Amino acid sequence: MPWMAVLRNPDKTAHMSNILENPVLVDVIRHPAVESVHRGRACIVTVTGEVIEAWGDVEAAVYPRSCIKPIQALPFLESGAADAIGASPEQIALACASHSAEAVHLNELVSWLEILGLPMDALACGPHVPNDPAAAADLVRAGIKPTRLHNNCSGKHLAMLSTALHLGEEPGGYETFDHPVQKRARERISELADTDLTNQPVGTDGCNIPTVAMPLTSLARAFARFGTDPGDATARIRAAMAAHPVLIGGTERFDTKITKALGNTVVIKTGAEAVHAAAIPSLGLGIALKIDDGAGRAAEVAIAALLHYLKVIDETTWAALQPVAAPSMYNTAGKAVGQIKTSPNWLPNAG
Amino acid sequence: MPWMAVLRNPDKTAHMSNILENPVLVDVIRHPAVESVHRGRACIVTVTGEVIEAWGDVEAAVYPRSCIKPIQALPFLESGAADAIGASPEQIALACASHSAEAVHLNELVSWLEILGLPMDALACGPHVPNDPAAAADLVRAGIKPTRLHNNCSGKHLAMLSTALHLGEEPGGYETFDHPVQKRARERISELADTDLTNQPVGTDGCNIPTVAMPLTSLARAFARFGTDPGDATARIRAAMAAHPVLIGGTERFDTKITKALGNTVVIKTGAEAVHAAAIPSLGLGIALKIDDGAGRAAEVAIAALLHYLKVIDETTWAALQPVAAPSMYNTAGKAVGQIKTSPNWLPNAG
Numbered sequence: 001m002p003w004m005a006v007l008r009n010p011d012k013t014a015h016m017s018n019i020l021e022n023p024v025l026v027d028v029i030r031h032p033a034v035e036s037v038h039r040g041r042a043c044i045v046t047v048t049g050e051v052i053e054a055w056g057d058v059e060a061a062v063y064p065r066s067c068i069k070p071i072q073a074l075p076f077l078e079s080g081a082a083d084a085i086g087a088s089p090e091q092i093a094l095a096c097a098s099h100s101a102e103a104v105h106l107n108e109l110v111s112w113l114e115i116l117g118l119p120m121d122a123l124a125c126g127p128h129v130p131n132d133p134a135a136a137a138d139l140v141r142a143g144i145k146p147t148r149l150h151n152n153c154s155g156k157h158l159a160m161l162s163t164a165l166h167l168g169e170e171p172g173g174y175e176t177f178d179h180p181v182q183k184r185a186r187e188r189i190s191e192l193a194d195t196d197l198t199n200q201p202v203g204t205d206g207c208n209i210p211t212v213a214m215p216l217t218s219l220a221r222a223f224a225r226f227g228t229d230p231g232d233a234t235a236r237i238r239a240a241m242a243a244h245p246v247l248i249g250g251t252e253r254f255d256t257k258i259t260k261a262l263g264n265t266v267v268i269k270t271g272a273e274a275v276h277a278a279a280i281p282s283l284g285l286g287i288a289l290k291i292d293d294g295a296g297r298a299a300e301v302a303i304a305a306l307l308h309y310l311k312v313i314d315e316t317t318w319a320a321l322q323p324v325a326a327p328s329m330y331n332t333a334g335k336a337v338g339q340i341k342t343s344p345n346w347l348p349n350a351g
Numbered sequence: 352m353p354w355m356a357v358l359r360n361p362d363k364t365a366h367m368s369n370i371l372e373n374p375v376l377v378d379v380i381r382h383p384a385v386e387s388v389h390r391g392r393a394c395i396v397t398v399t400g401e402v403i404e405a406w407g408d409v410e411a412a413v414y415p416r417s418c419i420k421p422i423q424a425l426p427f428l429e430s431g432a433a434d435a436i437g438a439s440p441e442q443i444a445l446a447c448a449s450h451s452a453e454a455v456h457l458n459e460l461v462s463w464l465e466i467l468g469l470p471m472d473a474l475a476c477g478p479h480v481p482n483d484p485a486a487a488a489d490l491v492r493a494g495i496k497p498t499r500l501h502n503n504c505s506g507k508h509l510a511m512l513s514t515a516l517h518l519g520e521e522p523g524g525y526e527t528f529d530h531p532v533q534k535r536a537r538e539r540i541s542e543l544a545d546t547d548l549t550n551q552p553v554g555t556d557g558c559n560i561p562t563v564a565m566p567l568t569s570l571a572r573a574f575a576r577f578g579t580d581p582g583d584a585t586a587r588i589r590a591a592m593a594a595h596p597v598l599i600g601g602t603e604r605f606d607t608k609i610t611k612a613l614g615n616t617v618v619i620k621t622g623a624e625a626v627h628a629a630a631i632p633s634l635g636l637g638i639a640l641k642i643d644d645g646a647g648r649a650a651e652v653a654i655a656a657l658l659h660y661l662k663v664i665d666e667t668t669w670a671a672l673q674p675v676a677a678p679s680m681y682n683t684a685g686k687a688v689g690q691i692k693t694s695p696n697w698l699p700n701a702g
Contacts, residue, residue, distance in 0.1 A: 028624070028645060030554040033564060035414055036624050036645035039390075063386055126683030129484075140491040151683055203381040208684040213384060273379070273387050293644040294379060294387035332477030332502055333559040 022056035025291070025346050026298040030329075030338040037343070038298030040274070042289035042306060045220035047228055049194060052285065054217075055346065061213035062290045063203050064189075065271030068211075068219075069156050070096040070237055071192055071226055075184040076159040077233035081166035085115055092240035093247040094155030098270060100250025101130030101150040103138075108247070109149045112158045116165060123148040123157045124175035125207035132250050153207035160185075160209075175209045177202060182210055189214075192229070193222035206272055216288050219277055224286030227267055227279025238267055238281070254300045257324050258307070261317050266307065274299040280312050297340055301326060305342040373407035376642070376697050377649040381680075381689040388694070389649030391625070393640035393657060396571035398579055400545060403636065405568075406697065412564040413641045414554050415540075416622030419562075419570075420507050421447040421588055422543055422577055426535040427510040428584035432517035436466055443591035444598040445506030449621060451601025452481030452501040454489075459598070460500045463509045467516060474499040474508045475526035476558035483601050504558035511536075511560075526560045528553060533561055540565075543580070544573035557623055567639050570628055575637030578618055578630025589618055589632070605651045608675050609658070612668050617658065625650040631663050648691055652677060656693040 021041075028036035041056030051058065073095040076082050082092065090108050099105040113120065127146040130136045139146060148154060160181045164171045167180070174181040190197045195218040205211040214222075226234055241248050245259035248269070255268050262268075267279040274291035276299040287306050291298045304325035307313045313321065329338040372392075379387040392407030402409065424446040427433050433443065441459050450456040464471065478497040481487045490497060499505060511532045515522045518531070525532040541548045546569040556562040565573075577585055592599050596610035599620070606619050613619075618630040625642035627650040638657050642649045655676035658664045664672065680689040 030414060030562075030624075033412075033414070033552040033554065035554070036643060038644050061384075063381060063384070124684065126685060128683045133480075137491045140488045141494075143492075201384040203384065203386070204682060204686060204688040206682045206688075208682055208686060211381075273381075292387060293389050293646055293649075295644055295646065298644075331555060331557045331559055332479045333475065334477060335555060335559060337555040337557075 022292055023346055024343045025055070025289075025302045026340060027343045028297075028329075028338065028340050035338070038291050038293060038295055038302075040289055040291040040298065040302060041216055042287065042302060043217050043220050044285055044287050044306070044310070045217050045224055047221070047224045047284050047286075049217070049221050051217055058216045060215065061200060062216050062219065062275050062288075063201075063205075063211045063213050063271075063273070064219050064277075065205060065211055065273060065275050066098045066153065067269045067271035067275045067277040067288070068189060068222075069098070069153075070241065070267060070269055071189050071222060072156060072185040073159055073237055074188045074233050075181070076163050077236055078188075078231075079163050079167055079184075081159075081163040084166050085162055087162075089236075089240040089243055090247055091155070091158075092237055093244035095159035096237060096241055096269070097155045097248045098131075098152045098255075099155060099247065100132035100135060100253060101146070101152065102132050102135045102246075102250055104246060105155075105250070106149060109154055109158065112155075112162075113149065116158065116161055118161060118171065120148055122161060122171060123151070123154060124209070125151040125153050125157050127151060132252065135250075151207055153205075156209075157207065177210045186210075186212060189222060192225045193218035194225075195221075216290055219275070220286040220288035222286065223267065223277045223279040223288060224284060227281035227286065228284050238264060238279075241267055254324050257321070258304065261321055262307070262312065265312060268303065270296065270299065272296075276300070276303040278303060278307065280307075280310060283310065283312070285310065297327075300324065301340050301342060305347050309347050373643055374697055375694045376406070376640075376653045377691060378694045379648075379680075379689065379691050386689070389642050389644060389646055389653075391640055391642040391649065391653060392567055393638065393653060394568050394571050395636055395638050395657070395661070396568055396575055398572070398575045398635050398637075400568070400572045402568055409567045411566065412551060413567050413570065413626050413639075414552075414556075414562045414564050414622075414624070415570050415628075416556060416562055416624060416626050417449045417504065418620045418622035418626045418628040418639070419540060419573075420449070420504075421592065421618060421620055422540050422573060423507060423536040424510055424588055425539045425584050426532070427514050428587055429539075429582075430514050430518055430535075432510075432514040435517050436513055438513075440587075440591040440594055441598055442506070442509075443588055444595035446510035447588060447592055447620065448506045448599045449482075449503045449606075450506060450598065451483035451486060451604060452497070452503065453483050453486045453597075453601055455597060456506075456601070457500060460505055460509065463506075463513075464500065467509065467512055469512060469522065471499055473512060473522060474502070474505060475560070476502040476504050476508050478502060483603065502558055504556075507560075508558065528561045537563060540573060543576045544569035545576075546572075567641055570626070571637040571639035573637065574618065574628045574630040574639065575635060578632035578637065579635050589615060589630075592618055605675050608672070609655065612672055613658075613663065617663060619654065621647065621650065623647075627651070627654040629654060629658065631658075631661060634661065634663070636661065648678075651675065652691050652693060656698050660698050
């Protein structure tokens with residue numbers, strides 16, 4: 001358990017992955033040459049944990065970051081908190097979201113906070129500028145500083161607060177590792193991943209809650225099981241995400257566009273530093289990937305290619321999705337100068 | 352010459368580098384673990400082209416992108432164009448800049464365009480939002496759309512237009528490969544790099560001018576020679592960049608902070624997709640690096656580490672530069688959750 005040494009000595013860090021094994025998944029082309037490359041690891045895993053196909057060091061751990069939100073949202077429904085506040089499918093989708101803080105998100109989030117009767121600073125996440133450039137400009141024009149509700153994770157935080165209040169727990173400190181809110185989330189993640197998370201590195205996420213590392217195969221397995229779990233809570237979350245693709249991301253976001261195109265045939269979720277995961281319920285599969293260098297532009301192209309490889313994206317849809325699946329790059333004068341696409345040495349017929 | 356095949360077939364792309372050889376230069380730590388890594392190649396080269404030290408596949412080519420601006424600016428001075436319009440050191444610094452479009456930049460750029468008596472659309476670069484967030488917000492508040500002068504390369508474009516006008520050349524099309532403006536720039540780059548650029552891949556840069564690939568060692572050599580060249584034009588450019596560090600980048604920019612700290616002991620210039628180069632005149636050395644995945648966050652940390660390794664940055668200055676040389680990462684709640692720093696396997700005592 002090499003992690004124990006690291007955890008005992010906070011001055012030491014260690015690599016979670018033998019990154020020397022990881023292949024180039026994505027090329028960044030500036031015509032006529034490849035200018036940059038993105039290596040990574042990816043795997044396709046069944047509900048029983050069988051690794052169907054893998055590229056790179058997939059047994060090594062990753063921080064799942066925001067990929068794990070759909071599973072972190074389970075206690076919100078399973079505790080009865082969601083029904084107690086009459087949570088709508090929109091709110092359930094926002095509990096799983098990395099949202100862009102557009103008006104469509106903020107309207108729901110503001111009313112949710114009012115329902116809870118808590119002040120804004122009950123949220124443990126900090127403020128940040130909306131991911132959506134138009135929403136960010138709207139704030140500037142209105143002379144309004146971003147609030148904690150503008151944090152892309154604010155829906156998750158409202159769900160966690162809702163659960164704590166419903167169960168009579170002290171809401172203060174709900175973001176800390178030992179609070180029951182985090183403990184319940186970890187337990188559900190551990191169960192669906194069928195992985196003991198006890199000795200894994202624990203980082204602090206951008207929104208201030210713990211992010212517990214897990215093997216990439218475990219993340220994929222958790223998604224495989226989340227996609228096929230017969231429980232009422234998982235079904236309601238899957239349905240809410242599929243019904244409200246704009247709420248899980250935003251107008252111009254990758255997960256939103258994929259979900260709009262594929263509906264309930266996938267559950268897809270991005271995370272910071274280029275983790276990305278998806279469930280394909282009809283196949284009983286989960287996929288997860290991590291780009292070594294943390295570039296989201298590559299994670300998007302890679303997970304789209306994997307969905308195409310698994311024929312979850314048909315050829316007509318694939319053609320329509322090219323602007324996000326293999327985006328051309330335009331310079332400031334509007335000229336197409338390059339493209340981001342899967343490496344021909346990886347998935348030669350799928351990317 | 353493997354490039355010839357690529358250039359003959361525009362549907363084909365090829366890797367410029369055998370990236371499998373390139374080591375991890377920079378780690379991105381989310382405590383307590385390394386979450387992401389950045390590989391790359393770097394070299395330290397003398398004025399005669401001797402490679403003093405190298406990491407990774409440094410003979411392979413890179414698009415130099417904006418790194419090359421100080422050298423591209425030479426014909427502006429050498430043609431007499433700069434003196435003909437009475438160019439100030441501020442304008443010379445802007446000719447070499449990737450500026451953040453703050454007021455301090457725009458004021459100079461607007462008056463320069465007026466001196467030329469050309470309309471805004473004489474600039475071949477397109478508009479983009481200022482790199483500086485405060486400058487971008489100011490534009491939104493004022494209800495002004497970014498113009499071509501806000502493009503981070505607009506100073507270079509004004510210098511190129513100034514040169515064409517001074518020499519009686521048609522300014523229209525100055526951004527095209529065969530225009531005398533681009534030809535002169537290529538010749539000076541080729542001379543200082545002592546490298547034949549004829550058969551190298553030619554990409555189109557973000558600002559719409561050609562970017563001609565060259566071996567990374569050639570880029571480093573060009574900087575070594577630029578830093579020590581006894582000519583009047585090189586001396587004036589070096590002095591202008593050192594005297595106006597804010598003008599070559601911007602208030603919050605890496606190159607600006609390094610130049611403020613080191614003055615005329617270095618000439619440092621960033622380029623898109625994580626190329627970075629520097630000259631150290633006192634040592635007669637040039638350094639150049641390219642992060643494989645194009646991440647600027649890693650290029651900055653890596654080139655700072657190389658300057659420290661070469662003792663161009665002393666220990667007191669190194670301590671003061673830590674916020675840019677090995678930046679801590681804070682989450683939205685203001686908590687220090689990680690750090691970007693050189694890999695302990697690369698430059699163990701310098702990064």
